[in-house]
Amino acid sequence: xxxxxxxxxxxxxxxxxxxxxxxxxxxxxxxxxxxxxxxxxxxxxxxxxxxxxxxxxxxxxxxxxxxxxxxxxxxxxxxxxxxxxxxxxxxxxxxxxxxxxxxxxxxxxxxxxxxxxxxxxxxxxxxxxxxxxxxxxxxxxxxxxxx
Numbered sequence: 001x002x003x004x005x006x007x008x009x010x011x012x013x014x015x016x017x018x019x020x021x022x023x024x025x026x027x028x029x030x031x032x033x034x035x036x037x038x039x040x041x042x043x044x045x046x047x048x049x050x051x052x053x054x055x056x057x058x059x060x061x062x063x064x065x066x067x068x069x070x071x072x073x074x075x076x077x078x079x080x081x082x083x084x085x086x087x088x089x090x091x092x093x094x095x096x097x098x099x100x101x102x103x104x105x106x107x108x109x110x111x112x113x114x115x116x117x118x119x120x121x122x123x124x125x126x127x128x129x130x131x132x133x134x135x136x137x138x139x140x141x142x143x144x145x146x147x
Contacts, residue, residue, distance in 0.1 A: 004029035004056070005109070009139050010042040011090055014128055017047050020140045022055035027064035038075070046080040048124050052117070054089035054139070058096035065099045073106055084111045085120035 002023040009018045037043060047106070062080075063093070075083075086097040094113065101111040114120040117137065121130050 006030075006033040007143055008033075008037055008040075009136055010040055010047070010142050011133075011136065012042050012044075013132075014125065015044075015045070015047050016124065016128070017049050018053075018132075018133070018137055018140060019049065019051045020052070020137065021053060023057075025053070025056040025058045025060060027060045027068055030060075030068065034071075034075070045076050048083040048085075049085070050085050050087070050120055050124060050133075050137070052087045052099065053093045054087055054140075056093065059090050060093070060096060064101055065096070066103050069103050069105060072109075076106075076109070081108050081110060082125050084109060085124050086111065086113045087117055087120050088113055088115060103136060 004023045004025055005023060006019065006021045006029075010016075011018065021033075086100070088094045088097050097113045097132070101113060104111055112120075112123055114123070117134060118130060121128050121133050
């Protein structure tokens with residue numbers, strides 16, 4: 001499996017970050033991605049996340065998931081409730097997403113796992129324009145494939 005390729009788009013008007021990933025997902029690669037994303041001037045600690053894991057093979061261990069949660073706890077200190085939608089497409093991704101969700105210790109961070117993009121968008125915010133978000137996501141995936 002290839003190295004992790006990651007792309008994102010910050011939609012300030014929707015208080016949403018859309019992430020797209022492919023390749024081999026390990027803790028270090030993902031933390032590097034998050035550190036770069038945090039430097040974006042549009043980034044805010046209070047944003048919700050739409051994270052598409054459907055094109056990754058997760059190589060992170062259970063211990064790495066716990067380490068990431070500690071990193072997240074220290075990095076994303078927010079009093080505002082934040083939602084994180086994880087989109088999965090395989091048992092490997094579902095196991096990782098479930099471990100990630102179950103090891104979450106932040107009360108202000110709510111994590112849910114979805115098998116469809118539409119359900120994830122609906123859960124994040126009923127007023128989101130699904131077609132617009134899916135269009136944006138499609139464009140991110142195209143850019144992402146070119147990397």
